[in-house]
Amino acid sequence: xxxxxxxxxxxxxxxxxxxxxxxxxxxxxxxxxxxxxxxxxxxxxxxxxxxxxxxxxxxxxxxxxxxxxxxxxxxxxxxxxxxxxxxxxxxxxxxxxxxxxxxxxxxxxxxxxxxxxxxxxxxxxxxxxxxxxxxxxxxxxxxxxxxxxxxxxxxxxxxxxxxxxxxxxxxxxxxxxxxxxxxxxx
Amino acid sequence: xxxxxxxxxxxxxxxxxxxxxxxxxxxxxxxxxxxxxxxxxxxxxxxxxxxxxxxxxxxxxxxxxxxxxxxxxxxxxxxxxxxxxxxxxxxxxxxxxxxxxxxxxxxxxxxxxxxxxxxxxxxxxxxxxxxxxxxxxxxxxxxxxxxxxxxxxxxxxxxxxxxxxxxxxxxxxxxxxxxxxxxxxxxxxxxxxxxxxxxxxxxxxxxxxxxxxxxxxxxxxxxxxxxxxxxxxxxxxxxxxxxxxxxxxxxxxxxxxxxxxxxxxxxxxxxxxxxxxxxxx
Numbered sequence: 341x342x343x344x345x346x347x348x349x350x351x352x353x354x355x356x357x358x359x360x361x362x363x364x365x366x367x368x369x370x371x372x373x374x375x376x377x378x379x380x381x382x383x384x385x386x387x388x389x390x391x392x393x394x395x396x397x398x399x400x401x402x403x404x405x406x407x408x409x410x411x412x413x414x415x416x417x418x419x420x421x422x423x424x425x426x427x428x429x430x431x432x433x434x435x436x437x438x439x440x441x442x443x444x445x446x447x448x449x450x451x452x453x454x455x456x457x458x459x460x461x462x463x464x465x466x467x468x469x470x471x472x473x474x475x476x477x478x479x480x481x482x483x484x485x486x487x488x489x490x491x492x493x494x495x496x497x498x499x500x501x502x503x504x505x506x507x508x509x510x511x512x513x514x515x516x517x518x519x520x521x522x523x524x525x526x
Numbered sequence: 527x528x529x530x531x532x533x534x535x536x537x538x539x540x541x542x543x544x545x546x547x548x549x550x551x552x553x554x555x556x557x558x559x560x561x562x563x564x565x566x567x568x569x570x571x572x573x574x575x576x577x578x579x580x581x582x583x584x585x586x587x588x589x590x591x592x593x594x595x596x597x598x599x600x601x602x603x604x605x606x607x608x609x610x611x612x613x614x615x616x617x618x619x620x621x622x623x624x625x626x627x628x629x630x631x632x633x634x635x636x637x638x639x640x641x642x643x644x645x646x647x648x649x650x651x652x653x654x655x656x657x658x659x660x661x662x663x664x665x666x667x668x669x670x671x672x673x674x675x676x677x678x679x680x681x682x683x684x685x686x687x688x689x690x691x692x693x694x695x696x697x698x699x700x701x702x703x704x705x706x707x708x709x710x711x712x713x714x715x716x717x718x719x720x721x722x723x724x725x726x727x728x729x730x731x732x733x734x735x736x737x738x739x740x741x742x743x744x745x746x747x748x749x750x751x752x753x754x755x756x757x758x759x760x761x762x763x764x765x766x767x768x769x770x771x772x773x774x775x776x777x778x779x780x781x782x783x784x785x786x787x788x789x790x791x792x793x794x795x796x797x798x799x800x801x802x803x804x805x806x807x
Contacts (some may be wrong), residue, residue, distance in 0.1 A: 419676075419681075511564050
């Protein structure tokens with residue numbers, strides 16, 4: 341608390357996080373439980389406890405490292421870190437904020453290209469029909485990621501089990517869903 | 527009594543088996559569902575990763591539709607949808623200004639009055655009391671109940687079961703005759719929404735869970751989430767390739783196991799739609 345008061349003028353990432361999602365990075369005392377429990381920590385360039393430490397330094401260089409990291413996109417929001425944090429720091433909410441900031445500042449890590457392509461395809465699908473259309477999602481993702489051959493053997497097996505539909509369900513409120521997307525576009 | 531159901535997108539497609547078993551159970555116990563009319567997708571991981579306001583507006587529309595149609599209670603079988611709906615209700619309750627803004631976005635009144643039940647809560651409330659009299663074929667198998675992430679976390683918001691060693695599904699399974707094993711992967715993550723974009727990570731994480739259950743002698747893994755199911759079942763060829771092994775343990779939805787125990791056929795509860803063959807019946 342005292343720390344952030346000294347920095348009322350600053351525009352560090354930590355103070356932005358505190359203002360937007362009420363998560364105080366300065367509370368972290370580096371116990372490492374988040375990184376120990378994180379299922380994807382070993383894939384990350386900075387495991388969660390290290391993201392917290394970088395934030396605490398409040399330097400432009402370290403803020404930049406976080407926004408350009410692969411870590412923020414690998415986080416699967418399993419909520420394990422928050423569940424185990426002795427200081428109850430809401431790292432998952434913070435990660436959502438960091439992902440959105442990384443995109444709006446055009447600092448997205450290149451390795452996260454496919455993860456983001458998938459999220460965009462997912463939202464595209466519901467934007468136009470109101471519900472997720474799984475076949476449409478897969479095809480749109482292939483178009484965005486250019487991974488044409490991936491999961492090619494999965495589709496026939498899904499079809500034979502009645503798990504993949506050829507026609508999307510379009511809800512009555514599709515126009516309303518379109519307006520929701522429009523009003524919340526950032 | 528009539529209560530609402532929000533099936534969510536998976537249950538109409540890749541998790542049809544889950545949907546069939548939920549409806550088969552309801553029918554067997556004389557329970558009637560009303561679907562939330564004209565429901566939309568909850569936005570899932572994609573929405574909260576890319577756009578916070580959208581991630582609240584989409585579930586809020588679902589909840590507002592439920593309220594508008596007098597559905598005081600809605601069952602949400604998908605753990606991911608369940609988590610998004612409960613989190614949205616929590617966020618809008620603690621911030622009235624945000625609630626007003628979201629009401630404006632969805633062009634509907636939102637009060638947050640509908641009660642949200644996950645599948646185990648629904649079973650506990652409506653199935654368990656009449657389970658003994660319907661039990662004809664005890665589920666005499668050793669099982670690993672796998673809760674994954676979103677049925678129990680964020681635990682302070684959901685307020686459901688224990689975060690590290692949940693028991694509710696184990697209790698239900700023991701009621702139908704199963705032996706439940708203790709194992710540490712109960713609430714580890716399967717890789718969730720990275721299934722398509724990072725299949726390697728999902729294969730690694732899901733494989734660890736399967737190995738843990740198989741190694742401890744389980745005959746089946748029991749789940750209550752379509753995402754967990756598709757990662758552990760549909761992704762099995764990828765998992766086996768990644769771990770250079772041949773895991774054969776089947777993955778059943780808790781509703782399928784109960785269905786079998788009350789004498790429903792494997793077809794009726796959707797077992798024929800699985801990728802990993804289920805030799806249990």
